[in-house]
Amino acid sequence: MQDKTNAHLKGSCLCGAIKYQVTKLEPNMAHCHCSMCRKFHGAAFSTFGEALTENFTWLQGQSYLKSFTAENGTTRQFCSQCGSSLTFASSTNAGSTVEFSLATLDTPILERPDAHIHCQSKADWYQITNELTQFERDRE
Ligand SMILES: [Zn+2]
Numbered sequence: 001m002q003d004k005t006n007a008h009l010k011g012s013c014l015c016g017a018i019k020y021q022v023t024k025l026e027p028n029m030a031h032c033h034c035s036m037c038r039k040f041h042g043a044a045f046s047t048f049g050e051a052l053t054e055n056f057t058w059l060q061g062q063s064y065l066k067s068f069t070a071e072n073g074t075t076r077q078f079c080s081q082c083g084s085s086l087t088f089a090s091s092t093n094a095g096s097t098v099e100f101s102l103a104t105l106d107t108p109i110l111e112r113p114d115a116h117i118h119c120q121s122k123a124d125w126y127q128i129t130n131e132l133t134q135f136e137r138d139r140e
Pocket residue numbers: 013014015016017018079080081082083084
């Protein structure tokens with residue numbers, strides 16, 4: 001019998017103190033170019049995967065998690081030891097889903113991001129060169 005835990009997606013922060021597991025990914029994955037995601041990641045854009053809360057588990061290191069809530073009510077969690085960007089929650093998130101930084105996954109996935117969002121806030125030095133749908137703000 002196949003060990004089902006092998007099918008789980010696993011992720012971790014840069015220092016390895018925090019580890020998590022995702023048992024099922026939700027379909028929407030986008031590259032977000034908003035200025036807050038850019039600063040949070042220190043990168044041209046962020047890419048978040050989404051999971052239902054019941055399918056997302058912190059495996060270790062939760063005491064290292066710190067969170068920052070911005071003026072618009074969005075909350076982001078990161079590792080207080082290494083600074084890795086880990087999760088995002090909008091102000092309207094009622095706790096039923098978790099958005100996590102796709103780049104912190106250690107397990108390969110078959111799913112691919114399908115859109116660029118908040119393109120109106122894109123870094124001027126970054127040029128989008130793929131064919132994915134571009135939204136000025138959030139998905140319609
Ligand atoms: Zn860390």
